[in-house]
Amino acid sequence: MKLSLFDLHCDTACEMYGKHQSFAQNDLTISSESTAKFEQYIQVMAFWTDARLDDESGWERMIAMRGHLLSDPSVISGNVRTVTVCPPRQSHPALFFGIEDARIFAGHPERVDEAFRLDIRILTPLWAGETCIGGSHNTQAGLTAFGKQVIDRAVSLGMIADISHASVRSAEEIFEIAGAHGRPVIASHSNAKAVCPVSRNLSDGQIARILSSGGVIGLNFYTKFLRENGEAHLSDLIPHVEHFLERGAEHALCIGGDWDGCELPPELKTIGDMTRVAELLLRRNYSEQLIRDLFFENAYSFAANHLSGNTTKH
Numbered sequence: 001m002k003l004s005l006f007d008l009h010c011d012t013a014c015e016m017y018g019k020h021q022s023f024a025q026n027d028l029t030i031s032s033e034s035t036a037k038f039e040q041y042i043q044v045m046a047f048w049t050d051a052r053l054d055d056e057s058g059w060e061r062m063i064a065m066r067g068h069l070l071s072d073p074s075v076i077s078g079n080v081r082t083v084t085v086c087p088p089r090q091s092h093p094a095l096f097f098g099i100e101d102a103r104i105f106a107g108h109p110e111r112v113d114e115a116f117r118l119d120i121r122i123l124t125p126l127w128a129g130e131t132c133i134g135g136s137h138n139t140q141a142g143l144t145a146f147g148k149q150v151i152d153r154a155v156s157l158g159m160i161a162d163i164s165h166a167s168v169r170s171a172e173e174i175f176e177i178a179g180a181h182g183r184p185v186i187a188s189h190s191n192a193k194a195v196c197p198v199s200r201n202l203s204d205g206q207i208a209r210i211l212s213s214g215g216v217i218g219l220n221f222y223t224k225f226l227r228e229n230g231e232a233h234l235s236d237l238i239p240h241v242e243h244f245l246e247r248g249a250e251h252a253l254c255i256g257g258d259w260d261g262c263e264l265p266p267e268l269k270t271i272g273d274m275t276r277v278a279e280l281l282l283r284r285n286y287s288e289q290l291i292r293d294l295f296f297e298n299a300y301s302f303a304a305n306h307l308s309g310n311t312t313k314h
């Protein structure tokens with residue numbers, strides 16, 4: 001079966017910028033060639049800034065990284081489209097933009113609006129440690145006053161708040177703020193903590209909150225989030241899929257592969273090897289419909305409902 005893919009998280013834009021590479025010609029896991037296998041392909045491209053850069057330099061780097069992507073020959077020719085609303089079915093490969101680690105707002109509240117004007121629609125506010133936004137997964141801290149202001153403005157503009165990388169407290173506060181606006185919360189690239197108990201994965205309580213908010217969850221292929229000792233194979237994905245399905249995530253579970261941002265299981269060399277994930281699931285007697293939902297339909301419905309442009313207040 002030919003599949004479509006809507007992936008919620010990759011770091012490919014950062015790598016392409018850092019290596020001066022393009023969508024058509026690169027040595028990365030996402031390229032024109034590796035994505036040509038899909039009937040339709042939609043990707044959230046996260047702009048992440050190297051943690052060694054200070055917040056201000058990080059903002060400049062994000063602008064430059066975005067500029068690099070917009071001047072990519074595939075984007076200029078129209079073979080790949082950059083989008084802010086859910087594209088039609090059967091259209092060209094499409095890229096949504098996200099920011100991962102919003103510390104680069106650096107205490108400037110107006111940068112939330114600026115980011116929206118720069119077509120950022122997915123906001124992953126935290127990454128590691130404590131920042132001007134708040135506490136990440138490896139801390140006990142919640143959001144700062146500035147962090148709360150950022151999330152509030154971002155969701156009111158129509159951005160999607162993402163709790164991947166957030167601390168337990170920060171995630172709790174993100175749910176509250178987004179909930180007050182009637183907006184969903186997602187975890188773009190996180191697995192189940194009950195299966196692999198690392199701070200980057202989701203507790204059952206968080207899974208329930210995401211589902212009740214109308215959000216989605218992207219399965220992450222990073223070996224250390226699949227299996228605690230990090231010696232993961234593709235089959236280690238199955239217990240996570242099972243756990244999410246047992247908790248009612250059938251229409252919310254998606255892929256957020258963390259491509260070009262992590263160490264992948266040996267079976268996955270590029271995103272094109274997602275066909276192997278489909279084969280694995282078919283062998284385990286998952287239905288073709290469930291595989292299509294997981295690969296594409298769940299994320300597509302989410303984007304059609306929540307990234308339609310109608311919720312935007314300028």
Ligand SMILES: [Zn+2]
Nearest residue numbers: 100165189261
């Ligand atoms: Zn990440």
